[in-house]
Amino acid sequence: MAAAKVTGLAVAAESAVFRGNQELTRLARSGQLAAARRLFDEMPRRNTVSYNAMLSALARHGRLADARRLFDDMPRRNTVSWNAMISACSDHGRVADARKLFDAMPARDNFSWTLMVSCYTRAGELTLAREAFDLIPGEKCTACYNAMISGYAKNGRFDDAVTLLQDMPAPDIVSWNSVLVGLTRDGKMVRAVQFFDEMTQRDTVSWNLMLEGYVRTGDLDAASGLFKSIPSPNVISWVTLLNGYCRAGRIGEARELFDRMPERNVASWNVMLGGYVRLSHMEEAYKLFKEMPDKNSISWTTMISALVRAGKLQEAQDMLNKMPFDSFAAKTALMHGYLQSKMVDEARHIFDGLEVRDAVCWNTMISGYVHCGMLDEAMMLFQQMPNKDMVSWNTMIAGYAHDGQMRKAVSIFRKMNQRNAVSWNSVISGFIQNGLCVEALQHFVLMRRDAKMADWSTYACCLSACANLAALQVGRQFHTLLVRSGYIGDSFSGNALISAYAKCGRILEARQVFDEMVSQDIVSWNALIDGYASNGHGSDAISVFREMEANNVRPDEVTFVGILSACSRAGLIDEGLDFFNSMTKDYSLQPVAEHYACMVDLLGRSGRLREAFELIQGMQIQPNAGVWGAMLGACQVHKNKELAQVAAKKLIELEPHKTSNYVLLSNISTEAGRWDEAEKMRVLIKERGVRKPPGLAGST
């Protein structure tokens, strides 16, 4: 009797633990980490399952260190505990830690091996993954095969994925889909269609993958055609197509589809919301957000980042305070907003307050410092960052390059273990920005030799290097590469080609590229106008401008810089004055310093120095060195020593470190017979020293 009572109590206690564990898992899965932790701490009895559940919950919420502490403190560990800890390390990219655990565990099951394989493939370590896969003792399970296949496919090794699929004794639907995903993720739809046709089994996931591939490549007609033939579309099929329409900006069709959906989940609402947000349709976005039956942290983050993008930082902050989730994505979005507005302290406050930070948080803060010109702070944070990813390194490279510190940019670039196309492109375009075009092209050669990852943007960058060097033949080679890579109609590379040919003096070829482009944007028109201008074809530049007007393309500030300098070089004074007036009157564009510099040049060249000087004095904005430089140039040509001295003094005020200004003023003073002034200048040069020119010499 007593024994039965004890047994009964034990059973009751066991089932209480069982129920507790179920609740724990439920809380963790629904994102309520705090509640889960409270429940765990208050549980009167816990078993290994409770610990394992808490461990996974912590890991899922990014608290790897807390998970590890719990793992170390567990009274008993089973294989599931070890596997959970390995999985946590794998999720956070801690390959070495995962491996250490794997080696230390007392017994391994299929689960452990599969985890280790996928941990390696996620880190791009396919050789190590395959070694682990081959070492699996006994019969390999389907999941092991699938992990390896998926690893190959997601790393672009389609052939290896297929080979393994064929070697498999009994591939299941996941095996087939894992291969397919490799093709659709890369947008290789021709091969994807071929493979899809060969598949002996298909499920809705297979169809959805194809759908996603078409959406990814922007082929919405193919996507909607395919959608209609899906035997049993599920909510993900609908969401995928909806996302396609939203991303293409076809918001009307998207909404129609959304309204027709037989079943909606949070993702459907989030996609629709994102569609409105992307097009800045804030009213509709607000309305939809209010109507949403369920909102998760992604819904809130989308809305907050919309407010951030609209520059409504206070509203975004208010919304963040109201948000019932603790989402570091939302906080990162607001941080980004503050940084774009150069409110560094507010951003840093959020950053410091984050309990969990992922790579994106760190990178946002680092790139924010870079954006605000605070390179030292960026570097400090970069050095503190625990798991730097490719973006972190690339951000620092671009940051130093943009700041003219190429030596530091290159040194970071060289320290990288792995580089992607962005790394190479950053260092190449950095050289170009700093006028080191030969070095840029040398790095292109290294890139092709080491990594063969040049893309259209590499070619476009190198083209502008050729343009700056007026290296026509090399430029033509890049033109060929662009044609071969299929990006020729694209406006970015097209524009680079126009500038390149124009700068090499081949204005007819520039015009030909312009005419062959699928669509010309404002940059294309500006490049062409600038091309004619710099080649001394002032009246042709004006005709292009008229052509642009006739095509209803609205000129911008850059257009006017081109057209004014065209007038100036061609001596078309009256036309220049007309354009300058038309700029504000007809296009409501406020002239900036560059426009004034062109005008000063224009007037100055024809000897109208007084008018030029009056124009400067009447400027609404502060004249910069370019303006005074133009004035000085004109004064020297027309030998006006009095105005030349004024201009040179202003230049020295604006650029106290530039030696050439002092030399100029000193010469002018000497010529004017003002020996005292000339001597003063020579002393000043010595006192203030010489600033190193930008580029490689600019770093310390």
Added chain:
DNA sequence: TATGCGTAGT
């Protein structure tokens, strides 16, 4: 543990 949807960073 292996396949498919939505947010934040170069």
